[in-house]
């Protein structure tokens with residue numbers, strides 16, 4: 001039991017130790033906060049890929065929608081920030097409904113459809129300037145509140161909030177994966193007809209995964225918005241929010257549950273601390289090289305190495 | 319129970335089924351026979367929802383199901399096996415049955431899964447990976463077990479007896495009779511062996527080139543000259 005959960009226990013320990021060691025270092029804590037934001041999106045992306053069998057290049061759409069929804073609802077409708085964060089996730093999930101027709105598309109076509117879809121939202125956020133401030137940006141919305149004496153707008157406070165939220169999402173992901181729905185989705189990946197013929201509504205289950213993934217992504221987009229406290233379309237809908245989580249998830253092992261989270265923090269810190277120092281401009285290219293190397297050396301990702309190989313199944317446990 | 323009215327299926331220029339009509343009552347065991355390529359599997363695919371008919375009606379318990387999705391028909395009580403077994407990949411035998419039960423029958427009843435595993439002689443393989451760790455005859459029994467787990471009232475069996483030597487076949491026929499009784503099933507079975515059809519079925523429908531050429535008591539049907547002609551030399555193909 002302990003051995004099986006060892007990677008998770010080690011990660012939780014590391015999450016607790018980091019503020020003890022670096023708590024006074026605002027720069028490092030800021031990087032950790034951003035790394036955890038990417039971790040949440042990477043987790044949501046991997047959930048959709050792993051359970052729903054869909055590769056998305058458009059998670060920036062959900063991220064941006066969640067960010068704008070929460071910022072606008074808290075600023076203009078006076079919603080308390082804890083509620084507006086959830087509403088951000090909910091609106092992102094709602095916006096994913098527009099993607100439902102694309103669920104019938106096969107792999108590459110779904111990927112392209114969602115890419116186009118992400119772009120539409122960026123254009124909307126830019127054009128609806130009476131609401132969003134357009135490309136000039138939007139800044140006048142509340143920061144994360146202080147609850148029970150914890151100031152969540154501080155670096156440490158944000159850090160703990162994100163650790164808890166990532167932890168909750170990990171548990172949700174694990175619960176879905178272990179449920180009957182998760183089992184049916186696992187079967188669907190390679191035996192869709194055989195699964196549907198026993199009564200599984202494949203499209204509906206995939207739609208639920210898209211909704212859940214969009215909700216989590218929107219939630220992290222919303223939290224990020226209130227932490228940064230400034231939004232502009234180019235930032236909120238930046239392709240970075242689509243690409244970085246993919247690199248992180250593949251790097252950490254998208255088949256595993258913890259891999260994308262650990263991968264995200266590792267990749268983000270590496271990018272900011274190492275790659276930027278080597279190549280101040282175009283440092284992302286180093287990530288690309290790293291990713292290529294990773295796929296060649298350990299195609300199941302870092303955390304895939306922990307997973308025991310099951311006969312015939314490429315699904316590593318974590 | 320099941321009624322087909324002028325069902326026609328085309329694949330491009332090929333007419334796989336042409337104006338197929340027949341009806342069957344609850345509790346019947348109907349043998350569906352005909353040479354290879356006659357359209358038997360296509361008929362199953364059409365009834366279960368994998369193939370859309372060009373025209374015609376399919377009624378299950380007086381309800382038109384021709385436009386219904388595959389999964390919805392399974393939930394109505396329509397179970398089937400695949401001629402070439404299609405286990406759900408990456409799942410154990412038990413997980414295969416559990417998914418079929420939870421989604422097909424809308425309940426979770428592990429005791430009944432155990433019973434089906436027992437009846438279909440799969441209990442010792444329950445924890446094996448279905449797609450990679452079963453022999454062909456075990457896969458065929460899993461096909462039936464999966465269908466049973468959805469709690470069907472109508473069961474379509476596609477050549478589940480093929481490849482069995484005569485003693486195993488007799489045992490399996492007895493098994494099918496037991497299932498028929500125990501679960502109150504209505505069964506359509508595709509089978510080439512005339513003797514099997516005669517012992518197991520109260521009725522036989524013969525397809526040839528996508529058309530029904532005979533329908534009646536097995537002994538009468540197999541004496542029908544048109545059937546004999548369609549069958550000569552192809553029965554074991």
Ligand SMILES: Nc1ncnc2c1ncn2[C@@H]1O[C@H](COP(=O)(O)OP(=O)(O)O)[C@@H](O)[C@H]1O
Nearest residue numbers: 329332334352353354355356357358359360361
């Ligand atoms: N999905 C399909 N696409 C094109 N042709 C098909 C398809 N399924 C079956 N056929 C054709 O339909 C005819 C009937 O096939 P089938 O129903 O498998 O016959 P049977 O089960 O009686 O041997 C065959 O000529 C076969 O090649």
Ligand SMILES: [Mg+2]
Nearest residue numbers: 358359360401
């Ligand atoms: Mg056939």
